[in-house]
Structures are given as structure tokens and as C-alpha cells.
Amino acid sequence: xxxxxxxxxxxxxxxLALRLLNRGHEVYGIDNFITRKRVANVNSDSALPILxxxxxxxxxxxxxxxxxxFFYGDATNPEFMYRAIEKSRPDAIVHLAEQRSAPYxxxxxxxxxxxxxxxxxSTMNLIYAVKDIVPKAHILKLGTMGEYGTPxxxxxxxxxxxxYHGRKDMLPFPKNASSWYHxxxxxxxxxxxxxxxxxxxxxxxxxxxxxxxxxxxxxADTGLYTRFDIDEVYGTALxxxxxxxxxxxxxxxxGKGGQTRGFLSLNDSIQCLTLALEKPPESGExxxxxxxxxxxxxxxxxxxxxxxxxxxxxxxxxxxxxxxxRVEREEHYYNPEHRKLEELxxxxxxxxxxxxxxxxxxxxxxRERLNSLKETLMPRTFWRRSSYDYT
Ligand SMILES: NC(=O)c1ccc[n+]([C@@H]2O[C@H](COP(=O)([O-])OP(=O)(O)OC[C@H]3O[C@@H](n4cnc5c(N)ncnc54)[C@H](O)[C@@H]3O)[C@@H](O)[C@H]2O)c1
Numbered sequence: 001x002x003x004x005x006x007x008x009x010x011x012x013x014x015x016l017a018l019r020l021l022n023r024g025h026e027v028y029g030i031d032n033f034i035t036r037k038r039v040a041n042v043n044s045d046s047a048l049p050i051l052x053x054x055x056x057x058x059x060x061x062x063x064x065x066x067x068x069x070f071f072y073g074d075a076t077n078p079e080f081m082y083r084a085i086e087k088s089r090p091d092a093i094v095h096l097a098e099q100r101s102a103p104y105x106x107x108x109x110x111x112x113x114x115x116x117x118x119x120x121x122s123t124m125n126l127i128y129a130v131k132d133i134v135p136k137a138h139i140l141k142l143g144t145m146g147e148y149g150t151p152x153x154x155x156x157x158x159x160x161x162x163x164y165h166g167r168k169d170m171l172p173f174p175k176n177a178s179s180w181y182h183x184x185x186x187x188x189x190x191x192x193x194x195x196x197x198x199x200x201x202x203x204x205x206x207x208x209x210x211x212x213x214x215x216x217x218x219x220a221d222t223g224l225y226t227r228f229d230i231d232e233v234y235g236t237a238l239x240x241x242x243x244x245x246x247x248x249x250x251x252x253x254x255g256k257g258g259q260t261r262g263f264l265s266l267n268d269s270i271q272c273l274t275l276a277l278e279k280p281p282e283s284g285e286x287x288x289x290x291x292x293x294x295x296x297x298x299x300x301x302x303x304x305x306x307x308x309x310x311x312x313x314x315x316x317x318x319x320x321x322x323x324x325x326r327v328e329r330e331e332h333y334y335n336p337e338h339r340k341l342e343e344l345x346x347x348x349x350x351x352x353x354x355x356x357x358x359x360x361x362x363x364x365x366x367r368e369r370l371n372s373l374k375e376t377l378m379p380r381t382f383w384r385r386s387s388y389d390y391t
Contacts, residue, residue: 003277004028004088006075006126007096008068009053010035012142012211012269014226016094018218019270020277021064028088029068030075030097035227035234038104044231044376047243047363048214056224063222075122078129085129092138092277095126102146102179103233103325103381109388112180119184120191127195138280139203140273141192143185145262145292145336147207149176150329155336158205158288178328179383193286200284204276208269209262209292212238213355214362216267225362226266231376232325237298238263238352241305242359243370244377250320251306252377257299257321258331262292262338265355268348275344290338293348308356325379 003020007013008029020027031053039045051059053070061067069088073080075097085093098119099105105115123141130137148155151174160173172193175186192203214228229235230243232252241251264272272291281287296304302319309315324330363370 001092001277002026002028002088002090004030004084004090004093005096006030006093006122007098008070009033010096011227011229012266012273013096014056015216015219015266015270016273017068018060018222018224019216019274021060021066021068022218023274027068028084028090029070030073030084031070032072032074035100038099039229039231039234042104042231042233042376044229044234044373046227047230047370047373048225048228048366049369050225050227059222059224075125076118078125081125081129082133085133089134090137092140092280093126093130094140094142094273094277095123096142097122098142098184099181101234102181105179105181105184106383106386107381108386112386115181115184120187123188123191127191127201130201131195131199135199135201136283137202138277139192139201140276141188141203141205143189143205143207144182145207145209145290146179146182147175147177147186147189148173148336149178150260150332150334151176152333155290157290157337157340178326196284196286202281202283202285204281204287204289206273206276207288207290209264210236210238211264211266211269212236212352212359213266214359215355216270228363230373232379233381238301238305238356239359240377241302242356243363243373245305245309245317246360246363246367247370247374248317249374249377250318251302252322252379253298253302253319254322254326254379255324256330257302258297259328260295260297260332260334262290262295262336263352264291264293265350265352267350267355268293271349272341272346275341275346279344287340289340290336291341292336292338294352295334295336304352305356308353312357322379325382327383
């Protein structure tokens with residue numbers, strides 16, 4: 001299959017490209033390296049060293065005999081997107097090329113607008129370019145489980161049957177996001193759903209849980225790390241806790257730590273996306289998949305990291321509770337469905353403990369680098385203080 005990955009230089013895009021090449025697909029990629037720049041702008045960096053994309057691609061060729069056919073450019077530029085799709089004429093496009101940090105979107109109005117405009121525009125460009133050039137191509141778009149929020153009822157996969165005033169209908173489940181970033185994903189989902197109704201495009205909208213870990217089979221084989229962010233803006237909870245425990249710092253659990261979310265390992269995220277590509281929706285179908293493996297509260301994750309350190313290294317890292325910078329429920333019901341991936345053949349490959357042990361081993365090789373990121377770990381971006389400096 002010919003597959004175009006938008007965001008091929010990112011945490012998920014890079015290992016996905018390796019997996020797809022390994023499985024014999026022809027891989028095209030788009031990136032403008034903006035995550036590297038945005039992370040540098042908040043005085044941080046990937047905790048694992050990563051090569052430039054050019055160097056990565058040269059190494060990929062050594063391993064696989066082929067590499068990624070790469071287009072450098074901004075997905076929010078419609079001319080660029082049309083050109084890239086015209087030149088590659090893919091069977092499927094994976095859209096990962098968005099501003100993906102909730103805290104970044106909450107720094108202030110500038111970052112909120114940047115996230116809104118960039119994320120929504122890139123998806124609109126993709127929709128139109130596919131419709132005009134390759135209308136049969138499958139769009140695989142990364143959304144987030146965070147689109148649903150934390151309602152006090154079960155969360156279905158996209159749609160649910162509702163009865164109101166004696167009448168029934170199958171409707172999109174109401175979304176209730178908790179950052180400007182997460183709202184951009186809701187808007188994207190609405191736009192994709194409408195594009196499907198207008199033009200019968202085949203779309204998979206993935207509601208992805210929080211991804212953790214450093215390893216996939218191909219990363220282990222090639223030694224080519226993917227980026228790994230741990231700072232308060234770009235790092236996700238379990239990745240940050242692992243780094244904090246290695247550094248001997250208390251793990252920064254926000255508030256009471258009762259916030260429950262769906263999680264999955266990097267390897268299984270790549271497995272899910274590969275399955276969704278190789279088993280596409282019917283022509284003209286808008287398919288929503290809830291993509292996560294297990295649900296944990298943030299406090300449970302910290303306890304798990306503590307247990308692993310105790311058992312494997314005889315060290316007991318502290319669990320610290322810091323003021324929650326976010327506006328979110330700290331204790332709530334959470335029961336999302338996730339059946340469709342299993343129906344496609346998904347089976348978990350790695351449990352959370354194995355993945356954390358691998359991450360500890362990878363990160364420990366770069367202690368100095370981790371040390372230099374110490375100052376970036378404590379929360380500084382507070383949802384209610386988000387503002388605009390107009391002076
Ligand atoms: N990592 C997670 O835990 C997680 C969870 C849920 C959803 N997601 C979603 O998955 C997607 C990928 O996440 P990730 O963690 O790999 O993020 P990432 O920031 O590491 O990767 C995104 C890549 O896209 C590129 N990019 C961004 N905007 C671009 C643009 N306008 N033009 C061209 N390139 C652009 C970036 O430079 C980067 O290389 C995102 O949409 C994110 O919202 C991620």
C-alpha cells in the first residue's frame with residue numbers, strides 16, 4: 001500500500017514509518033519539524049537524543065533498503081498539501097501533524113489561536129486535497145480520548161442510541177473537552193464527519209488514549225530512538241513520572257491524582273494504527289475507534305512506577321502531589337468502550353510494567369541529558385492563568 005504520514009518526524013509518526021516500511025508498504029512523509037521548534041521554545045528537548053530527519057532517513061535506508069519519500073512543508077499550506085498528495089497519490093493518509101500539547105494551547109491567546117488555526121486548517125486542507133485528487137483514499141486521523149471528557153455515563157465508540165421525548169436516534173456522542181487543544185480535535189472530528197456525509201470519504205477517526213514508552217520492535221532493531229518528551233508542556237504523565245523517578249525527584253501527581261484516562265504503549269499504538277490501515281473502513285464509511293488498552297488514574301500510575309523501582313532497583317521514589325494546573329474533575333466515573341480494535345485483530349503486546357522497565361533502561365543511558373531537563377518538569381502552565389500579553 002502507498003501510505004502518506006503527515007507528521008512523520010514525531011513521537012508516533014517516526015516509529016509508524018519504520019513499522020510500515022518493515023511490513024513492505026511504500027511510505028511517504030510530510031513534516032515541517034515544528035514540534036522540535038516548539039519544544040525548544042519552551043526551553044526543553046527530547047529526553048532521548050534524536051537525529052535530524054535527513055540522518056534518520058539515511059539510516060532507515062541502510063536497514064530497510066528503502067526509506068521515506070519526504071516532503072518538507074507545512075500542512076496548513078493548501079498549495080503544499082495539494083502538491084504532496086498529487087505527487088504521492090496515496091492509498092491512505094495518516095494525519096498526525098498537529099500541535100499536540102494541551103498545556104501549550106493553554107499558555108495564552110497566541111498559543112490557543114495557533115493551535116486552533118493550525119490544527120483545524122491542516123485537517124481541512126487534507127479533506128479537500130483527498131476529495132479533489134484521491135477520493136478513494138483512506139484518511140486515518142488522530143483524535144484523542146480527551147474529546148469525550150469524563151461524563152458520568154459509559155462512553156461509546158463515537159455514536160450512541162438515544163431516546164428523547166419518546167423518539168430514538170443514533171447520534172454522535174456529546175464531546176466535552178478540557179483544553180483548547182482537545183477542542184481542536186472535537187472540531188476536526190465534526191469536520192471529518194461532515195466531509196464524509198458530503199463526499200463519501202472513507203475515514204477512520206481514532207480517539208487515542210495517552211501513549212507511553214520508548215520502544216517498538218523496529219526501534220530496538222535499528223537503535224533509532226523516537227522523540228521522548230518529559231517536560232510539563234510536552235511530556236505525558238507516565239513518561240514524566242519515569243524520568244522523575246530516575247532523577248530521584250518526587251513524581252509530580254497533579255492534585256489528588258484521581259483523574260482516570262485510557263493508556264497504551266507506543267508499540268501498541270503503532271500496532272493499532274497499522275491494523276486500521278491494513279483493514280480500512282468500507283468505502284464511504286466514517287469509522288470511530290477508541291484506541292487504548294487499559295485505564296488508570298494518574299495516582300495509580302505513580303504507584304506503579306514506585307513499585308517497579310522498589311522491586312527492580314530497591315529504590316522507593318517519592319510520590320509528590322502538586323497543585324493541579326488544569327481545570328478538570330479529579331474524581332469521576334470513567335468507562336469508555338473499546339471493542340472495534342479487538343474486532344480488527346488487536347492484541348496487547350506489552351504490559352505497562354515491561355514498557356516502564358524498557359523506558360528506565362533507555363533513559364538511564366542519558367542521565368546528563370535528563371538532568372539538564374530538571375527545571376522543565378514542574379507545572380508552570382495553569383489553565384486559569386491563561387492570558388494575552390498585549391502590552
Ligand atoms: N502522544 C500521545 O500520547 C497522543 C495521544 C492522543 C493523541 N495524539 C495525537 O497523535 C498525533 C501525533 O502525536 P505525537 O505525540 O506523535 O506528536 P508530535 O508532536 O511528536 O508529532 C507531530 C509531528 O507533526 C509535525 N507537524 C505538526 N504540525 C505540522 C504542520 N502544520 N505541518 C507539517 N508538520 C507538522 C511535527 O513537527 C511533528 O513531527 C497528534 O495529532 C496528537 O494530538 C497523541
